[in-house]
Amino acid sequence: MSKLEELIQRYCPDGVEYKQLKNILKIRNGKDYKHLDNGTIPVYGSGGVMTYVDTSIYDKPSVLIPRKGSIDKLYYVDVPFWNVDTVFYTEINKSLVIEKYVFYALQKEHLEKLNTAGGVPxxxxxxxxxxxxxxxxxxxxxxxxxxxxxxxxxxxxLQKRKSQYSYYLDNLLSFNKWGGYQTEIRRMKLKDVCMKTNNIKWKSATGQYRYIDLSSVDIQTHSIISAIEIDKMSAPSRAQQIVQGNDVIFATTRPTQMRACIIPTEYNGDICSTGYCVLRVDKKILLPRFLFFSLTVSNFKTYLSNNLTLGNYPSISNSALLEYEVPVPSLADQQKIVSILDRFDRLANDLSSGLPAEMKKRRQQYEYYRDKLLSFKRKGA
Known part of the structure; x- marks a missing residue:
């Protein structure tokens, strides 16, 4: 008999009580953070940590429950934190429940099934x-x-191993006398290395196009996983931007989710949402894949956090995005760096044989045992 079985036999052989959340915790609203100074305390939104400030809204262990947006994500936080109004935090009665137990138990409940809205979850x-x-x-x-x-x-x-890849990427693209670079690499704003793109004129358009919406690009693989067929009669209002093969598209809505990809050549001439910024580099200056990797480093993520506009969704304007400066080494050096990072990228992100495959397997094991461990006979049933 396992230790858990022994404890169940000792403390609750006839089943356990089921309690409503209102009887074991209090749900509190988040607040805007823009009046706070920069610091080390994480600010949580529905997509995770947004930035860091100098003040906490709560300093005890808590389970954060997204109110709007990514409501399938829960966060257990055991350090002081702040949260915005798209996320609830919880004050948990420790005499009844352990904070982290609540986190695991709520994961099992799949709260996304309780969505009360027809639009934004x-x-x-x-x-x-x-x-x-x-x-x-x-x-x-x-x-x-x-x-x-x-x-x-x-x-x-496993996530730590993936973070090691991110660390290597950051260092490789820092060019601060690292890896043999003893001279400073010039940096240029995106607006100075990218060319003008065009919108479609639907009134005169004929035929069908594939439409790349925000949900079309996978956050993990940075690839297009779906695209619907549209024409001028069925095109959504946001279906406006014409893409070409090797364009880099970056989602400016909820930008800290890092939804981006390089357009495959077979999508040449198709349409993407205005929720993306289309970056068409001058290939005499920058390689598309080098640009893509440059938009995955921590400096860029910090830039996004510092330039967010908060509304119904956090966003960054195209004009603000285009002010970001990227390193511009020689094309030969860019190609060498891309070759190195491509190998690391396959290890870190290959769904069939890399870290994601192993992480998926571990996730499935965790969910199986979590659900099994948290399935109790109801007392009195």
Whole structure:
């Protein structure tokens, strides 16, 4: 008999109580952070950490529940934090439940199924307060958390290996006397290395086009995974920009999600959403794939965070994006760097044999055991 089975037999052999969230925690709203100074305290939105400030809204362990947008993502935070109004934070009654147990239990509930909106996915406090989770005695909760932490640590180790790739990429593209570069590399604004692009004139357009919407580009693989056929009668209002093969498109809506890709040549002449900035480089100055890698470094992510506009969705304007400066070494050096990073990219991002495949396997194992461990007989049933 395992330790968990022994604890269940000792503390709750006849089943456990299920409690509504309103009886074990309080759900609190987030607030805007723009009045705060820069600092080391993370600011959470529905997509994760947005930036860092000098003040916390709460300084105890909490489960953050997105209110709008990416409502399938939950965050367990055990350091002081701030959260914006697209995310709820929770004040948890520790005499009844362990904070991290709540996190694991709510993951099992798949809160995205409780979406209350027809457009942007949304959750309300009223709906969340009525969610029920099993609440076994604290020793049982502690053992479940211990077991599931082991699985999440394995996932974290795989993520660490992926982060090593990001570290190498950052260093390779910093050009600060690293890897033999002893002279400063010139930097140019995107607006000075990119050429003008065109919008489609739907009134005179004929035939059909493939439409690349925001959801068409996968965040993990940075590739187009779907595109719908449109014509001038069915085209959405945002279907405006003509793309060419080797264009780099970057989503300016929720830009910190880093939704970007290089347009394959077979999409030459098709259409993408105005939610993207289309970057068509002058190939006498910059290689498209070198530009793509330059938009994955931490400096660029910091630039995005510092230039966000908050509305219904965080965004960055095309004009602000085009002010970002990228390094411009010689074309020969760009090609060498691209060759190196391509090899690392295959290791870090190949879905069939690289780190994502292993991470997917571990994720599936974690979800299986999480759901199994959190399935309790209801007391009195």
């Amino acid at each position: 949304s959750l309300t406090q009223a709906v969340l307060n009525d969610v029920e989770i099993p609440v076994p005695p604290l020793p049982v909760q502690e053992e479940i958390v211990r077991i599931l932490d082991i699985f999440t640590e394995l996932q974290a180790e």
